[in-house]
Amino acid sequence: MVNYDVVVIGGGPAGLAAAIEAKNNGVNNILVIERDRELGGILQQCIHNGFGLHIFNEELTGPEYAERFIEELYEMGIEYKLDTMVLEVSPNKTIYAMNTTEGILNIQAKAVILAMGCRERTRGAINIPGTRPAGIFTAGTAQRFVNMEGYMVGKKVVILGSGDIGLIMARRMTLEGAEVKAVVELMPYSGGLTRNIVQCLDDYNIPLLLSHTIIDIKGKSRVEEVTVVKVDENRNPIEGTEKIFDCDTLLLSVGLIPENELSENAGVEIHPLTGGPVVNESMETSIEGIFACGNVLHVHDLVDWVTEESRRAGKNAARYVKNQLASNGNIKKTYAGYGVRYIVPQQVRVANIEEKLHLMMRVNDVYNSAKMVIKLDDEVYKRIKKNHLAPAEMESISIPAKDLINRSFTTISVELEVEEA
Template sequence: MKYDIVVVGGGPAGLAAAIEAKHRGVDSILVIERDRELGGILQQCIHNGFGLHIFKEELTGPEYAERFIEELVEEGIEYKLNTMVLDITKERELRAVNSVDGFIRISAKAIILAMGCRERTRGAINIPGTRPSGVLTAGTAQRYINMEGYMVGKKVFILGSGDIGLIMARRMTLEGADVKAVAELMPYSGGLTRNIVQCLEDYDIPLLLNHTVIEIIGKERIEGVIVAKVDENRKPIKGSEKHYGCDTLLLSVGLIPENELSMSVGIQIDNITGGLVVNESMETSVEGIFGCGNVVHVHDLVDFVTEESRRAGKNAARFVKKELRNHGPIIETKAEKGISYIVPHKIRILNLEEKLDIFMRVNDIYMGAKIVVKSDKGIIKKFNRPHMTPGEMEHIVLDADILKENKVSKLSIYVESEGS
């Protein structure tokens, strides 16, 4: 099998990338999805709040996904479901398997990686105690309830305040469960402010900052958890322990970009995000292989995933048509004080069009601060930010002409706050 572009992943990132590539004049496109249907994680996100940026209206996850699935079908883009990609080569050959075709080899002129991310499990955070049933990741519970029709528990404690955990606190409450509390190790929530308000405060569910679960109690089924306050080093404080009776513990303790496939082909990975290192065109360190969505860095809003993925699809099409330039000046980006990471990691000046979109996260809560963009020539621009938190991604836009005219070779971004 031969295609111009093969997209690995049929979630929101893969769908948007494939459709955009089609709009840019590439007809030979294949989307490969390992699940039984297209749409990815959106299919289990039955709450609203999606599409405010892209469609200027509130949609549920399945509604948002359906718009892209319908467009994919209308455009005649080929896709394979229940298909697992086993490996990829630097020559852009994919090996995959499914129950219909068996083992298949696919060659592509360009590949777009859009595998999304997975949840951290109990094993990743090493909670002491027994191993009873009733300990699940929040996303697994979400799928059981919203797609499979199974209620996972009646007395629930949630560890971690990521967006899925916050949303599941509300979802479990609406299904009749008693949600005891949400504990968060850090001094701030890992989720969006709107989810804290709409999912916890509106339902009188306590958010315990600087707290963690130090023991799971129960033999066959979980019977309770021991929760303790932590100090500035994230270590439990003796004497602060409290017992919460529950039959279910949901974990919302972080997401990990799904990059085993990427690493097998030798693509460079960012040590901070666990995601792909990409340039201005969303191209990885292996020529002709692009990435987008949560496989690059974990996003808050699916609208941002769509915008980023369209950029990947457009540039994959440019690569196929030999319109991308792999020479000329390169700008290295660097995250400095207050910034955890920056995407993109490298910028090839000759491929810039009118503007450059830069995404990042701060590593603390900042009020009345500024995001400062500085080059080797001096400060380029400052962006006022009345409120920033690690749970919400920051987005800035730079005029490409400024970078070109000043012959910038390095770009550093940092937070300027009162007293700094």
């Protein structure tokens, strides 16, 4: 058995930022465990630019963003293990991991930070009928093949789902000489950021088919064609609107799922809407001393917000190790009201808030001109005017601790007040 103060599971942007911040806050005995052969996580395959606008005030590519944190981790002398798979985290914070050089590892941590990220939904998750030929990839898998391994995954491509990775891959495949025939989106709006629709699709005249889906895949050994159909407002296919697309490749960008097998086995409570742990103001899960941050907690659209959230987790893990975190006391709840899909954190212990409480949330539809209403119980605390809200764009609200400390309430809620467009 080896002992560490803080063990971080996952060496992507969340794990790196959390480990660095824990060290910055006076904890020296830290270990980062990464299952891949290098640190940086999915950023290493995201070679496009647009990262770091909020954190570094400049536009970086994924690998550049990752390298800044990796270098910092090296300089601080934080320990890490690569090619190491965590098998189990126990509620008393014992970690079982393994790799090919050390065998089974038995590690005791005072605090654990879960930073395992998320994975992509696959064809099986959305049940597309048809044959099972080669040439069907999740967009992120294709991204890794093209950008890191140097394999081109196809020549004539259809993309299902307009999440950011799908949009980015539409451009990437086009640049590498493929013909991207269409991006097909089930919803009446895109799941990706506007700038990606403009710079990845419009720039290359790639059609975006909203309210469409794929109902059939044909092909014997390789994809030969897919059938695209228009859907009605209940997302049911409309007969007679079928269009056949001749293609050899189908990329899926149909959502991300936080990867919480380890968390669930540890007994951490999982929120049904985020798919990630229920956490409090300190990013601490339902098990004391186990923290979570990044895409394992809820799926983010910008890595900058992952970094910010993970720094909070790292700092609070350090406070926990130093016994500076009040473990019990008065627990307030957050509540997602009308138009808001979820709020992270779900629980708030006011005594632990340093300066500001940060709430992150997503709305459930596209709203132009709405107000976000923050309430402490039934009392309106603040109204924030928003010109544009969309499910693809995470919203955040900060509430100064002084506004919460001497007030009696049980619930902080956020709801939308929608004006007529």
